[in-house]
Amino acid sequence: xxxxxxxxxxSGVPARHRIxxxxxxxxxxxxxxxxARKLWDAVIALDEDAAADVVTGALDSGVDAExxxxxxxxxVQHKVGVEWAADRLSVAQEHAxxxxxxxxxxxxxxxxxxxxxxxxxxxxxxxxxxxxxxxxRLLAETLRLRGWQVDYLGARTPTPHLVGHIxxxxxxxxxxxxxxxxxxxxxxxxxxxxxxxGVPVMVGGLAFGHDGRYARPLGADAWxxxxxxxxxxxxAGLPLPPPPxxxxxxxxxxxxxxxxxxxxxxxxxxxxxxxxxxxxxxSVGAYGEEQLERTAEDLGHIVEALTTALYLxxxxxxxxxxxxxxxxxxxxxxxxxxxxPALDLLEEQVRDFLRAPRVLRAGRTALRDHR
Amino acid sequence: MTDSPVRPVTEAVLDxxxxxxxxxxxxxxxxxxxxxxAAGLPVRLNGAAAALLPGAxxxxxxxxxxxLADALADPERRPSGGPLDGRSFAAHPSxxxxxxxxxxxxxxxALRTAVDELDTERSxxxxxxxxxxxxxxxxxxxxxxxVTARLAVEHLADAAVVIAPSARRSLPVxxxxxxxxxxxxxxxSRLHGVPGLSEAxxxxxxxxxxxxxxxxxxxxxxxxxxxxxxSVVIVPLxxxxxxxxxxxxxxxxxxxxxxxxxEHLAGLFAARAGSAMSAARLYAExxxxxxxxxxxxxxxxxxxxxxVGFAGGYRPSADTERVGGDFYDxxxxxxAGSDTFAVLGDVCGKGLEAAVLTGKIRNTLHALRPLADDxxxxxxxxxxxxxxxxxxxxxxxxxxxxxRTPEGVRLRLxxxxxxxxxxxxxxxxxxxxxxxxxxIGVLPEVTARTAHVTLAPGETCLLYTDGITDARGGPLGxxxxxxxRLRRALGExxxxxxxxxxxxxxxxxxxxxxxxxxxxxxxxxxxAPRGGHRAAGHAAxxxxxxxxxxxx
Numbered sequence: 001x002x003x004x005x006x007x008x009x010x011s012g013v014p015a016r017h018r019i020x021x022x023x024x025x026x027x028x029x030x031x032x033x034x035x036a037r038k039l040w041d042a043v044i045a046l047d048e049d050a051a052a053d054v055v056t057g058a059l060d061s062g063v064d065a066e067x068x069x070x071x072x073x074x075x076v077q078h079k080v081g082v083e084w085a086a087d088r089l090s091v092a093q094e095h096a097x098x099x100x101x102x103x104x105x106x107x108x109x110x111x112x113x114x115x116x117x118x119x120x121x122x123x124x125x126x127x128x129x130x131x132x133x134x135x136x137r138l139l140a141e142t143l144r145l146r147g148w149q150v151d152y153l154g155a156r157t158p159t160p161h162l163v164g165h166i167x168x169x170x171x172x173x174x175x176x177x178x179x180x181x182x183x184x185x186x187x188x189x190x191x192x193x194x195x196x197x198g199v200p201v202m203v204g205g206l207a208f209g210h211d212g213r214y215a216r217p218l219g220a221d222a223w224x225x226x227x228x229x230x231x232x233x234x235x236a237g238l239p240l241p242p243p244p245x246x247x248x249x250x251x252x253x254x255x256x257x258x259x260x261x262x263x264x265x266x267x268x269x270x271x272x273x274x275x276x277x278x279x280x281x282x283s284v285g286a287y288g289e290e291q292l293e294r295t296a297e298d299l300g301h302i303v304e305a306l307t308t309a310l311y312l313x314x315x316x317x318x319x320x321x322x323x324x325x326x327x328x329x330x331x332x333x334x335x336x337x338x339x340x341p342a343l344d345l346l347e348e349q350v351r352d353f354l355r356a357p358r359v360l361r362a363g364r365t366a367l368r369d370h371r
Numbered sequence: 372m373t374d375s376p377v378r379p380v381t382e383a384v385l386d387x388x389x390x391x392x393x394x395x396x397x398x399x400x401x402x403x404x405x406x407x408x409a410a411g412l413p414v415r416l417n418g419a420a421a422a423l424l425p426g427a428x429x430x431x432x433x434x435x436x437x438x439l440a441d442a443l444a445d446p447e448r449r450p451s452g453g454p455l456d457g458r459s460f461a462a463h464p465s466x467x468x469x470x471x472x473x474x475x476x477x478x479x480x481a482l483r484t485a486v487d488e489l490d491t492e493r494s495x496x497x498x499x500x501x502x503x504x505x506x507x508x509x510x511x512x513x514x515x516x517x518v519t520a521r522l523a524v525e526h527l528a529d530a531a532v533v534i535a536p537s538a539r540r541s542l543p544v545x546x547x548x549x550x551x552x553x554x555x556x557x558x559x560s561r562l563h564g565v566p567g568l569s570e571a572x573x574x575x576x577x578x579x580x581x582x583x584x585x586x587x588x589x590x591x592x593x594x595x596x597x598x599x600x601x602s603v604v605i606v607p608l609x610x611x612x613x614x615x616x617x618x619x620x621x622x623x624x625x626x627x628x629x630x631x632x633x634e635h636l637a638g639l640f641a642a643r644a645g646s647a648m649s650a651a652r653l654y655a656e657x658x659x660x661x662x663x664x665x666x667x668x669x670x671x672x673x674x675x676x677x678x679v680g681f682a683g684g685y686r687p688s689a690d691t692e693r694v695g696g697d698f699y700d701x702x703x704x705x706x707a708g709s710d711t712f713a714v715l716g717d718v719c720g721k722g723l724e725a726a727v728l729t730g731k732i733r734n735t736l737h738a739l740r741p742l743a744d745d746x747x748x749x750x751x752x753x754x755x756x757x758x759x760x761x762x763x764x765x766x767x768x769x770x771x772x773x774x775r776t777p778e779g780v781r782l783r784l785x786x787x788x789x790x791x792x793x794x795x796x797x798x799x800x801x802x803x804x805x806x807x808x809x810x811i812g813v814l815p816e817v818t819a820r821t822a823h824v825t826l827a828p829g830e831t832c833l834l835y836t837d838g839i840t841d842a843r844g845g846p847l848g849x850x851x852x853x854x855x856r857l858r859r860a861l862g863e864x865x866x867x868x869x870x871x872x873x874x875x876x877x878x879x880x881x882x883x884x885x886x887x888x889x890x891x892x893x894x895x896x897x898x899a900p901r902g903g904h905r906a907a908g909h910a911a912x913x914x915x916x917x918x919x920x921x922x923x
Contacts, residue, residue, distance in 0.1 A: 046866065046867075046868070046901055047901075048868065048900070090863065091863065091875075092863040092864055092865075092867060092871075092875065095864075095867060095871040095872075095874055095875045096866070096867045096868060096871045098871070098874075099867070099868045099870045099871035099874065100868065102870070103868075128690070129881070129882075131874070131878050131881075156881070158690030158691070159690070160690050160691045161690070161693070166509075166511070167509065167510035167511050167651075167654060167658075168511070168655070168658055168662075169511070170509070170511035170512075170513045170514045196508060197508055197509055197510075198505060198508035198509045198514060198518065199514075237551075243501065243504055243505065244504045244507075244508060267846070267847060267848035270846055270847060271847050271848075274847070290859075293845070293846065296845075296846035296847055297846045299846065300846040
C-alpha cells in the first residue's frame, strides 16, 4: 500500500486491453508488423500526422483494412497497455496514445468504405462506467468493414440509453464490451436489459476472463475473445435470448445479500481499513494527504474486486485482481505483500459474513504464493 | 363378419371349455374380458368382449386393433391401452392357471378426452403466454412484426405474412415460412388485389377473420418459394384505437385444416400482436418527434478547426437523460483571419427544461458570433435577450475566441459568473485565466473582463462547468472533487491532444462521483496542436473542418 502516486490505480487498466492482436500475432503478421512498429513510433512521439500516414501507407501498400485495424492499430494499443503495466508509460501518455489510435481508426474509417454484401444492424457499446472504448471501437469498425450497419455508442453507455436505442433501431444483436472485471455487475445489468428487450447479446473484453469464463454465469448469449471471432460469430447468427425471467435466478447466491450489504458499505470498509493501516503501520501513518488518497483509492479497488467476486461467487476474480495488482506494484518497485495488511483488516471487518472471508483468504493465499 | 369362412363369434365364443375359467360373474360382467392361452392367442371372450371384438377367432391373432393384438401376445403381459371402436380402452392382464391370462378392458374414453383437451388447452396457454412476453419485450415495430410472424409459424400456420399500416405510400411487410423473418415493403395500391386486406388494415369498422380463395391470392403475397397454397386466412390485428395491422396465415393443406378452435386461438393471438404493434408504432412516432426536437439540444461533436484543437465531453446528471443544463458549441470563423468562437455554459437547473433554455442561448450566441471581437458586447446583448424573455432562469458561461498563429494559438477568454478556464503549460504548470464577469440573465448590466492568453504547441486551455469540481464522492465518500484535484490532474496532461485531456478529466471526475448523484458535467479543451511533421501547414490536415484557415 505504498504505491507511488497513481501507480497502483487499476482504474487505468490499459494492461487489460486485448483486442485479439499483438505485435506480430495477427492474421498476416509479416505484412502488418512493420506498419505496427511505425505506428507505435508515431503514437509515442504524439505525431498525429505520422500516425495518419502509417494508416494510409499500410492501406496503399495492400495490407487489407481489417488487418490495419486489428494487426496494426490493435497491436499498438495492446502494446500501450503492456508498456503502461511495466511502468514505461504514464497514465497521461496512455490517454494520449489512445487518443491518437482513435484518430488512426477515424482515418481508416474515412478512407475505407465497406463493399459487398450488406448485413443486418448491430449495436456496439461499452457497459456503464467502462472507459476503455478502443476495443469496442475496433470491433465496430471491423463489423462495418464486413458489411454490417453498426450503431456504435462508445464508452460508458448508461443502460437506459442502450435499451432506448434497441427499441428505436431494432438491432439483430448487441455487442457489449468491458475491460474491467469490476464492471461485471453493471455488465450483467446491461446484458439482461438488452435480452429483456428481446435481443441476443454477445460480450467481449478482458472483464469476462481471458477464456470468457464469466460470460456464461452472467447469461450472455455469446462470447468472443477478439474482434475477428466476434465478427465470425455474428455472421453465423446468435441464438435468441432466453425468455423474460427474474434474473436473480441466474445467480441464486445473491439471495444471501452479502454483495448488497458489502457494496452498500464499501466506503465505510475503505475508511476503517485506512484507519487501521494508519494505526498499525507507522509508514502509512506518516503518509501525506495525497498519498493517503491514493491508498484509499487502492483500497476502494480491492473492496470493489471483493464485491464483484461475491456477485459472481467466483473467488478467482479476486485472486486474479490481486495477482494483476501485484504485478503492477512490483513493476513500480513496491513489494506485492504490502497488500497483505489491508486484506487482514478487511477480513476482520467481514467476519460475520460467510462468503467474503473465504474470498479474502483465497486472495491472501494467492498473494503469498506470488512472492 | 357373417360371410367369414370361419365360424362366427357369438356368445359361446371360442373355447366353450374355457367358460369355467371366467366363471358366471365374469361372463356376464359389463366390462369386456378376453382370455388368452399361454401363447397369447384368444381362447375365450365374455359377452361384452364378444360384442366389442366381433372379428375375434379362436386361437388366432386378433386382426384389429393392432395395439390389443400386440398386448395379448406380449409374453411379459404388460398393461396397455389404445383406441378401439371409436373409443379409448386400457387393457389390464390378470394371470390365470396353465399360462393363461384374462385381459380386462376398461373404457376410459372420457378420461382420455379430458386429458387431451387439457393438453391442448395447456399448450395454447403456453403459446399465448409466450406470445405475450415476447411481444411485450420490444417497442420496435419491425421486431414486433418479426416476433408475430415467427410465433404464427411456430403455432398456427406453415407461413405468415405480417403487414403494418402506414401513412406513407409503402407498407412494411415481414414474412416467415419457418426461417428467419424477412422484411420488405409493399405499395399501398397493391392492397386492393387481396380481398379483405385493406379492410383489415383500416381497423374500422371491425372485421372478422376472412377466408379467401387461394386461387385469388396474388403471387407477391406468400413468402418466396412457399409453393402451393392450400388455405389462406386474413386475420385483422386490432390496435389501441389505431389499426395494428394484418396477419395473413397460409397453409399448404386444404381449408379444413384450420379448425374453429384454431381460428379462435389465432384471434386471441392477433389481439396480443395487434396491441404490441400499435404500442410500438406510437413509441416510434413519439421518439421521432422527441429526436427531432432533441437534435438541436444535443452537444455537438467537436473536431479541430482552423489549426486549433477542440474536444468536448458531456455527461448529463441522470443516466436516463441525453441533455441537460450544461452546453458547449464551437463556431468556425468566416474565413482567413477570423477567430473560431467557442462557448461553454451552465443554465441553472437540470433536465429537459434547462436544456430548452440552453437551446435558446446557443442560438442567440450563434447569431452574435460576428460580434465576437468584443466578448463583453456579446454578453451584454445576450443578457438583454434573456432579461426580456419569459424565463426566470439565469446562466453562467465562458466565451473563447481562438486563432492559430505561428507561435501557437492566441486566445481571448471571458468568464461570466463562471469559473475561469485553466491553462496547462508545457511544463505541467496550471494557471487560471485572468477573467471575471457577472452572471447572465439577472442584472440589467453585465460587467466582465477579458483575458488574453497565448498557448504554445502542446498547451491546453480547459473550459469546464462546476459539475466537475462539485462532484461528490471519492474513495472515502462525501468529499468534493474540487479545483485542487482538477489542477493536479491537468498538471499531468501537458502536451496531450485535446480529446485526451477531455477524456482524462471526465474519467477522473466520473470515477470520483462513482454511483453518487452528480450535476451535469461539461468540458471543452482548446489545444495548440504539437508539431507533427506537417505542423507548419497543420490546418490543411483538418479534412473534417469546413473552413480552412492557414493561420500560420
